[in-house]
Amino acid sequence: MKYELIENFNLFIKNRVINKHNTMKIKATFLDEISHDIPHQNWGEKEWDADFAYMKDVGIEMVVLIRSGYKRWQTFPSSVLTNEEKCFTPPTDLVQMFLKLSDKYNMQFYFGLYDSGRYWEDPNFWTNGNYERELKVNKELIDEVWNKYGKFKSFAGWYLSQECSSKNGKIIEMFATLGNYCKFVSAGLPVLISPYIDGKKNISQYEIETVRDESITLKDHENQWDEIFGGLKGAVDIVAFQDGHVEYDELIDFLKINKELCDKHGLRCWTNSETFDRDMPIKFLPIKWEKLKLKLELAEQAGIENAITFEFSHFMSPQSAYLQASHLFNRYKEYING
Numbered sequence: 001m002k003y004e005l006i007e008n009f010n011l012f013i014k015n016r017v018i019n020k021h022n023t024m025k026i027k028a029t030f031l032d033e034i035s036h037d038i039p040h041q042n043w044g045e046k047e048w049d050a051d052f053a054y055m056k057d058v059g060i061e062m063v064v065l066i067r068s069g070y071k072r073w074q075t076f077p078s079s080v081l082t083n084e085e086k087c088f089t090p091p092t093d094l095v096q097m098f099l100k101l102s103d104k105y106n107m108q109f110y111f112g113l114y115d116s117g118r119y120w121e122d123p124n125f126w127t128n129g130n131y132e133r134e135l136k137v138n139k140e141l142i143d144e145v146w147n148k149y150g151k152f153k154s155f156a157g158w159y160l161s162q163e164c165s166s167k168n169g170k171i172i173e174m175f176a177t178l179g180n181y182c183k184f185v186s187a188g189l190p191v192l193i194s195p196y197i198d199g200k201k202n203i204s205q206y207e208i209e210t211v212r213d214e215s216i217t218l219k220d221h222e223n224q225w226d227e228i229f230g231g232l233k234g235a236v237d238i239v240a241f242q243d244g245h246v247e248y249d250e251l252i253d254f255l256k257i258n259k260e261l262c263d264k265h266g267l268r269c270w271t272n273s274e275t276f277d278r279d280m281p282i283k284f285l286p287i288k289w290e291k292l293k294l295k296l297e298l299a300e301q302a303g304i305e306n307a308i309t310f311e312f313s314h315f316m317s318p319q320s321a322y323l324q325a326s327h328l329f330n331r332y333k334e335y336i337n338g
Contacts, residue, residue, distance in 0.1 A: 005045035021279055024300035025336055028108075028195075029055060029060035029312035031288060033068040033094050036117075036187055038284060038314055041321050051313050052101045058333055060312065063102060064110040064192065066097065067161040068141070071117040080140045080158050081114060095149060102154035109152070110192055111145055112159040113138045113178065119162055128171035134162075135174065139181050146185045157190040158182040160236070165198040165245075166216070172231035179235030192295045194272045194308070197221060197245045213245070229265040232290040239306050240270035243295050244278045251295065255302035273301040273307045275315035275328065286315040286324040 062118045068075050074087045075094040083089040102109040118130045179191040198216040221262035242257050277286040318326040
């Protein structure tokens with residue numbers, strides 16, 4: 001009897017160690033410096049340096065510039081974006097700053113491409129020449145960025161910033177063209193995409209509602225992304241679906257399908273575990289810790305490899321403009337430290 005109790009206790013301790021080791025952690029974050037729906041925090045290098053230190057403290061190993069430019073705003077003085085898109089000249093070279101900080105804190109940096117904004121606003125984007133123009137501008141931008149910043153040791157990959165939820169227009173051709181060109185220029189550095197699921201919470205930030213009646217079915221999601229992934233062979237390496245557009249009781253099924261599809265097509269499957277709350281009419285505030293914890297646990301159950309988040313600096317940082325973010329940081333730190 002005593003022997004059985006000891007064995008059961010040893011097994012319990014072993015399982016606790018295994019579970020703690022396997023706890024799904026946020027290993028990466030987007031950097032949202034060119035945003036259209038989240039207030040800017042107006043940080044300089046001092047604040048960004050402090051934020052990288054906070055990221056490092058909770059185990060973040062990779063940062064992803066979510067977009068280098070949006071419409072006429074840009075993160076560095078790009079001659080391509082200034083000449084081709086008439087973008088305004090920024091007062092600071094944020095890309096260089098982020099790369100230096102990534103070097104300092106031994107993090108990987110992924111460069112996000114340019115989003116003209118026409119994708120969202122023009123229903124004829126794919127047929128009126130804007131699609132080809134977006135490709136042309138981004139290919140020129142890729143050349144410029146690699147020549148300018150490729151020497152940094154932390155420059156580790158690329159992010160295709162054109163988000164989508166389904167096989168819309170020529171999205172396969174766009175991802176494949178840009179992903180392959182990124183790899184060609186940088187001698188094969190990996191490429192990341194972060195699509196979203198066309199669920200009940202896929203609602204414009206400009207609407208007061210938080211849910212809608214219609215939602216993509218699991219089967220339709222599977223069929224569309226099976227086809228999309230089939231067209232991205234060799235062009236994309238990592239897929240991190242955003243996890244906030246479906247109800248919590250639906251999420252595990254979509255996560256499992258995402259993992260199965262990635263495995264089928266030889267892609268690394270991450271989750272984009274959003275740290276803002278889509279359940280409130282105020283767009284957007286830091287998420288309730290219980291919700292984030294649930295999403296991370298579901299991703300672990302589905303066998304997801306890693307978690308990236310959108311995004312640490314606004315919604316988890318102790319120095320965020322949102323007071324709640326520092327408390328979310330504390331709860332998450334308690335979680336990962338056991």
